Amino acid sequence: MDQIEKLAADAPLLPAARDVAGPARARRWHIAVFLAPALLVYTALMIVPLADTLRLSLFRSIEHVPAFVGLDNFRVLFTDPRWSEHFWAALRHNFYFFAFHILLQNPVGIALAALLSLPRLRGQAFYRTAFFLPTMLSFVIVGFTWKLILSPLWGVAPTLLGAVGLRGWFHPWLGQEATALTTLALISVWQYVGIPMMLIYAAMLAIPHELIEAAELDGITGFAQFRKIKLPLIWPTIGICSILTFVGNFNAFDLIYTVSGANAGPNFATDILGTFLFRTFFGNQLQLGDPNMGATIATMMFLIILAGVSAYLFGIQARMRRYAL
């Protein structure tokens, strides 16, 4: 029976039957073939580790034997003072860090982009490169350089302030609990302001020239032109910048690790979820590594970012209009 069908399918007398069956089957195959490479790589690098992290957070190692404890790790993280004190502090620092970026980095990025897109500005390419350069530097270089600049012992900052008679204004900002996190946030803003600047600059360049000329003829110039014409057209890009900032901040680790070390000193004043996770998972100095509690923190970070991104996608982006230019 199979053979007969096969013969029939191959027979040139039945082109109609082949047309119906052939493409449908072929279509399914090529979809799978084209999706496979990306899916395999993504699964191996993202989905498997993520799933395993979620799984780890539900277990605890008792006498070197993994035991399922349900959500008990989360209860410990939120309520056991040995963990919760650090966790809530790190979370608070993370929100402070994020607020600093959203309120400073994005507005400065927008302002720089608006200035760069002024048609009469000279040396545009120079400024563009100069503002973007820190973004291209390694965080190790940035962190270490700023650590040196701000060092009270051999840093250039006290000398420079002294040169303009403000030596008294200098404080070891990175070494004081009250200012360390703010200083780090400023360094981070300095480094990454190039990203919102470039994205928004590109969005502004995409605004048709005639539209701006129409605004000029309508008497809408200068800041009013920015507020009434350009800003509404770049809102979607600002939204993207904000969500990138959000994800970047709650995943932040590198700069703080470079400048303040894994202990996020002074006295955990710069501790954020990233450094807290690092210490917990891998261990640090006298602290032993605890993969299960580490996974629990990582899961919390994942959930926070997921909540933020979802809120953006479903709450903000759905309501934001993109205009065909």
Place this chain on the structure above:
Amino acid sequence: MGSLSLSAISKSFGVVDVLKGVDLDVAAGEFVVFVGPSGCGKSTLLRVIAGLDEQTSGDLRIDGLLMNSVPPAKRGIAMVFQSYALYPHLTVARNMGLALSQEGIAAADIKRRVETASALLRLDALLDRRPAELSGGQRQRVAIGRAIVRQPSLFLFDEPLSNLDAALRAGTRIEIAKLHRQLGATMVYVTHDQVEAMTLADKIVVLRGGIVEQVGRPLELYARPANLFVAGFIGSPTMNFIGGDSAARLRAATIGVRPEHLLVAPESAGAGAWIGAVSHAERLGADTMLYVDVPEVDVLGAGMLTARILGDIDYAVGDRVGLTPQAGKVYRFDDDGNSIAA
């Protein structure tokens, strides 16, 4: 209101001279069309009048007031762009009213003026829509409405119909002509389409290479072109230019005959001034275009004479025909290409 005076306007972009001393006077209420081939400077001239580009030298006066270096919004002008340039994030009503609210005009006044303009342009039903929800023709009308509400003394149009399809173009052309009659404002209109120029203009300015070649009423340019360029540019199909002996007999370097002024007869019917074989025929129903090879005649350019015959006349390719210019319809040009007075 709305007279315009240009004296010795020139404009250079770096080493490129786009306008080379343009003088022009436009009376209040006139409809002036700038026409010319691509790169002739017509759009640049319009932008200089608008204040979007600053002239390199020369004086620009609107209503007798010197407007050099005056910002665009303070010149009492409004402009309609080729791409419409509507604000994509604003409704039709806000698009039209934005300039007024920027000037600080009361909301009630803005509303009244927007309503007047939208009634004139049949935009009433569309006031709450955004540009993306409008068709090309509707966007064009909004762009015109945005200009009208400002009550300018001078309207500037930069190829406003070139993004519309042919049917819509004819309709909008008529609307613009009506609008000019209703508003009585001065209008300056840039186009490369000579039909628009001929039908809309009180006065046509033909530009080439940044120089004004001729200024005049449409039929004046048709009947009395100042030189070869204007003669060839105005009229469609293009005028036939003939040199050599045929021209020398009339004491001219070149003579020109418009296709519609060539009488065509079969060779058998007797002599024509020029005799040749039909190489191509275009039958449009209302009229017929014949392209005739005339080897003995020194035809400039295409090497074929074009004749336009009213009605549908069935000549086949290869038919031999005689062509005779109508009496008094031959244009004569001297060595420099300038017209020789009849």
